[in-house]
Amino acid sequence: MEELFTLTPACDTVLTYMKTLVNNTYQVLRCLRGAGVVSGQNLSRRLGISRVGVWKHVQELRRQGYCIESSPTGYRLLSAPDLLLPGEFPGWEDRIYHFHEVDSTMRIARELARGDAEEGTLVLAESQSQGRGRLDRVWLSPPGGIYLTLVTRPKISPALATRVSLVASVSVATALRENLGVPACVKWPNDVLVGGRKVCGILAEMEAEPDAVRYINIGIGVNVNTPADPQLPAAVSLVELVGRPVDRREVTMRIVTDLLRRLRELTSASCLNIWRELSGTIGREVCVRQDNETICGVAVDIQESGALVVQAADGRRTAVVAGDCTYEGT
Template identity: 45%
Template sequence: MKSRILKILRSENKIVSGEELSAALKVSRVSVWKHIQSLQGSGYRIVAGPKGYRLENSPDALFAWEFAERQSNIHYFPETSSTMDIARDLARKGCPHYTIVIAGRQKKGRGRLSRIWLSSEGGLYFTLVLRPDIPAAHASRITFLASVVLAQTLRKLYDIDAKVKWPNDILVGGKKISGMLSEMEAEADMVSFINIGIGVNVNNDPSIKEPVATSLKKLKGKEFLRKELLSVFLDEFENRLNTKSFDDIISQWKQYTMTLNQPVKIVTYRDTYEGIAVDVDENGALILKLENGTLQKVVCGDCFQ
């Protein structure tokens, strides 16, 4: 109902009477008023007067009702420990494909190798629950697809030179603007679900504690609507998933990479490797040429350049 009220108020861009809203929504005027009050309490500046209601301003909101067509699949929390934790629980309970968990901020956001992901107010933090019909061996291609789509989205919307760093970080000018974390469970060698957690620094300032990080606000000197970024990414990523064009995703990823042909240090749970990143194979493993000339394949880890 909130989504429908906002749609009417935004499309009319004028005072809309309670009677008009009541007739359009087929609910009582009392019900309309209660929803208006709820929206006002959520930060929407809706002026109520004798002639009706006028929407003057909307917050930078990520409420489920802001994504009308996806509303039933979105779980929004102003604050939570980690969207990955909630998404894992939902996935194991059978939530549908393309369920999305969004947080205004996270108290225990995390990155790869259990590192902390700073999740202050103003950033975009969400996890996708995906159920692609693919072998578990090809699961990493989905995460590479997400990083390519996000890099393309950042480039298109904000005209920034977003590049990907193996495995799935996105940097601008050598500073990190986005990170991804994926988890998978499988049955009989087929994917049961893949959860992809994504953090994007939008209107927050991570550089206070992480000098090697940046945000859209720091890059452009103004704030941006997180809803627009999330909406465009979700639409494009879902479209690419539906076409099942995964076979060439690594070659697409290479078009945006800043990792290949560069000296890197890779840290895994057990080992540390240093060498030249010479290639990424069809399933996303990084191929390193070590100092002694041998090649080392690394399936997962953290990359330092």
Template identity: 40%
Template sequence: MRERAEDPSWSIIRKLRAASGGWVSGKAMGDGLGVSRAAVWKHIRHLRSMGYRIEASTRLGYRLLGPEPLHLHIPEDICSRLIQLESVGSTNEFAREIANEAENWTVVIAEVQTAGRGRLGRKWFSPSGGVWMSIILKPRVTPSEAFRYTMAGSVAVCRALRDLYGLDARTKWPNDVLVNGRKICGVLTEISAELDVINYMIIGIGINANMSASSLPEEWNATTIYEELHREVPRGELVAKVLEEMRALLESGDLYHQWVRLSDTLNRRVRVKGFDEVTGIAESLDPDGALVVRKDDGGIVRILAGDCIHLRPDDGDLRAGSDSQTGKGSTGYAEG
């Protein structure tokens, strides 16, 4: 884990965001950072130049008037439309409501989700500081190809975290991204389809970005970008990189090999809970997204959906140096 001094501008944004629209005095911020009030004002001007709406008062200090202006970081050719919300129940639900009329590659992003959810309606904790977004796609593919888009979301996040921040991000079957064995991202793909054609597809991506891991449920065994780098990152830059990588992956023929190369699941002893519970070695991934597991009795089984648990070394993990059970990851595929 790398130790880095945090840029004072990001420290200021973090303090303003934590105030939830309330006032924070320049003196208090300066004292906390070990700088003068004049230096705080310099950083405020810099943040304003980046598009942040920050109100100043001689008597009260400063307050943040809205979420980070992500659109300033995202080139127009990456998505057809960007909808940025301060708060929403679920970006996937919002996207579903507009999907029929929306253009391909419409992106919905929220600062906070009050009812974020994962597979099977599981609650997804989505506080301020994360990246909570849904991408509306209208590909001319059959429902059997849906897993490819979940795969593209996971690999795109891995590549973005690696290229931008040097994090050793890895895919976890079927729909998670891990850093140092802990969950940093989940992907949920939902589709509206006829028998042999998809009407629209919604790719929900949740990345634990600028928050501490202690703010997330302990049972998640989660980490965050802030936890790994000890600094905040520009989320607009991250969103732009994920979208750029995802588009490139879907246009390439290398997506499957990229997922396999980055996998933290393959060649590991796992327990998968679906219709049945299976324990064994995750040997390979089929192109349709099925995890191929060699069971303890020697039999081979293909699993298309389920909760996957990476087992500890003392449970027979093949990988030297693996040191923890990484928790559950549920299937990132749903029909609606």
């Protein structure tokens, strides 16, 4: 699904039908990948659909940007578009909602989560017109970046929800380090930095009962192949860091699969230990601005809840649950 839409209860049947069509289309794509020329008859037999049906699915793939050559002997996949289409994530097609442009992936994911979308449902956009970060700040979302929201349903107490953002930042930093060799670090509460410049922002949104989480949607925006903006010197993109275009599909899949794995270990001490190892905040002189006060001192640790522990010059320690954290070089 690639067009803007607003979900309503009446959409359920339509969405199920559309998902069936999508699955058939991507089954054709799977058969064509790395297979050379595949005859229409072969595709028809393998997928249990008519040759006319095969042709319609090929036309749909072409509409999405796949270059597929037709000949008397069959079809051959020549190239795929540089888009985060469901077909670029084999095995995940039926849980991905892709948009060329959307106001906000968080809005779409919120409606999906309220409609009982399963954990692992992923909303992807090539660009956003109303992307937002923490404190309702604008997150510029031009083509070339990764803009996603992942629906999660962790079985945790709402008191541990802060850990989700920490774990998400670890997944992003780990992906950039291991896939690209980029020395990414995490900044409390939910940013990923390289050399003090922001490469990724994370936003988590929760709906919960007093004793249980209903869902936590995790929004992630990564500057990937976006050009440098002189007006945003505190930001950096991966293409600047590695000196070549980066495969967005590979980075997206690595982040999402790593994050889902880490969320299963959310209540263990190890998830916080890894954050500490990757932290660019611990040991720094920081100032955390809140609505009514600013707390300054040395960031010495994070608590089990994910709160940042700041030690003032007089030795007094304060656990900060939320706020805007700044330190030299950021």
